[in-house]
């Protein structure tokens with residue numbers, strides 16, 4: 366039989382989504398980083414998504430068969446082998462708009478999240494962002510309302526400072542003091558800590574682990590990457606469905622498994638790992654990547 370008349374054998378190929386899911390089981394957890402949800406006309410640090418955009422992003426998760434959860438739940442599920450379709454959702458700084466705009470949308474579409482709050486600035490504002498605009502932070506009541514809605518409450522320190530530049534006593538106050546304060550407010554010690562500005566070094570990561578936190582959220586933690594320095598992906602107002610698809614693909618292709626995916630066995634972190642911890646090595650897009658490199662503020666967090 367001539368070759369060109371031979372029957373064509375059609376090979377059944379698994380759907381792309383299933384292929385990605387299997388890869389997903391071997392990668393670091395995918396954790397998305399949000400900050401504020403509200404009007405974005407004046408947003409010099411690109412920390413705001415509009416409620417409309419957040420709603421589209423949550424429905425994108427639903428269409429992909431993914432469920433957003435808080436990071437503690439994500440890590441528990443992965444430890445039990447059931448985390449494949451889960452994505453960590455995090456909201457830094459504890460803006461009051463989290464309860465106003467994000468929580469209703471999360472609940473409507475069947476997701477939950479971790480909100481990292483600042484118990485040293487209850488009801489205050491983001492005065493650390495020099496250019497503004499000023500955004501109100503959650504009060505004690507707001508934090509309790511978020512917890513009552515099923516959201517995980519994590520610590521972002523007390524007042525939002527770069528912990529790599531603090532004296533030991535200040536570091537202890539930010540890490541332990543915020544944990545104690547959140548336990549007073551919610552009745553439960555927080556499981557997670559989020560490093561202000563995404564800034565980490567070995568001293569800071571060790572302090573967070575030693576204070577009893579089960580995990581820490583960074584942005585790009587370089588050689589410190591692990592359960593106490595989890596990488597996260599920035600999500601902003603420009604992230605359409607297509608960009609989210611690309612970001613997810615980039616994560617699945619580039620992120621290696623965490624060196625320490627659960628538990629504290631590898632602590633303390635080696636002090637020599639500190640230099641370059643703010644680097645971008647694990648997640649930097651290749652030249653020509655269809656997803657543009659993230660702006661500086663997105664790499665560092667706020």
Ligand SMILES: [Zn+2]
Pocket residue numbers: 457458521525561562666667
């Ligand atoms: Zn922050």
